Amino acid sequence: MSAAARRSIALDALRKAGAVTLFGLRVLGQCVPALSRPRLVVLQVYNAGARSLVIIMLCGLFVGMVLGLQGFNLLQRFGSESALGVAAALGLIKELGPVLTALLFAGRAGTSLCSEIGLMGATDQLAAMEMMAVDPVRRVVAPRFLGGVIAVPLLTAVFNSIGIYGSSLVGVTMMRIQPGTFWSQMQNAVDLHDVNEGLIKSLVFGAACSLLAVYEGYHAEPTAEGVGLATTRTVVTSAVLTLLLDYVLTAAFL
Secondary structure (H helix, E strand, O other): OOHHHHHHHHHHHHHHHHHHHHHHHHHHHHHHHHOOOHHHHHHHHHHHOHHHHHHHHHHHHHHHHHHHHHHHHHHHOOOOHHHHHHHHHHHHHHHHHHHHHHHHHHHHHHHHHHHHHHHHHHOOHHHHHHHOOOOHHHHHHHHHHHHHHHHHHHHHHHHHHHHHHHHHHHHHHHOOOOHHHHHHHHHHHOOHHHHHHHHHHHHHHHHHHHHHHHHHHHOOOOOHHHHHHHHHHHHHHHHHHHHHHHHHHHHHHO
16 A cells, blocks of 8 residues: 555544544534433433343343353363452453443444434435524434433443343352352452443443444435445444444553
């Protein structure tokens, strides 16, 4: 790849980052006015959160069970099987829970937000709002953004709870670890700092994934192909950004 091509790619990335940042500031400026109509925000929390509960709970259960199996196999080599609860809880609360929840949210709710706003633009609904002096960012975008920001930490808590239950199901029921040992060591090892780290990560991931979804939907080409491409970009960009932010936040907490 030539130097000119690399510069072009870098400039395009900077332009996209700048456009997303400016749009994010515009959305944040409309979040407080959007709260004057809480029914819209609650509806979006339901659409983004409650309708994602099934996949979150199923994935949390299986991830917790796999974590219990792999953790027991690893800890058994060092004679520390009793620490399975600690390993499962810290792994879920600090890393796996926020990251996997954000990825699942981007794949299920993020695509829905993007395609919904994109279709509203393709059918001239957003233009009609502007003609009636209704700001579409305040009426359409901001409630959906707030719904995603609120829903992701709640979904992360559900994912972590079901995941810990799944790991206890494997460790206590299958591997015969004493339940008192499993839960007491977990309670002694996990402190408020660990919970705060997972909470902050889930808030950041929720804001990033929601912003990307509404941005791509709002700026999608008003065609079926354009909306489909915007939806694809939402999933791919959200996944990459979530993993990048996870590294940055983990390094900052350490």
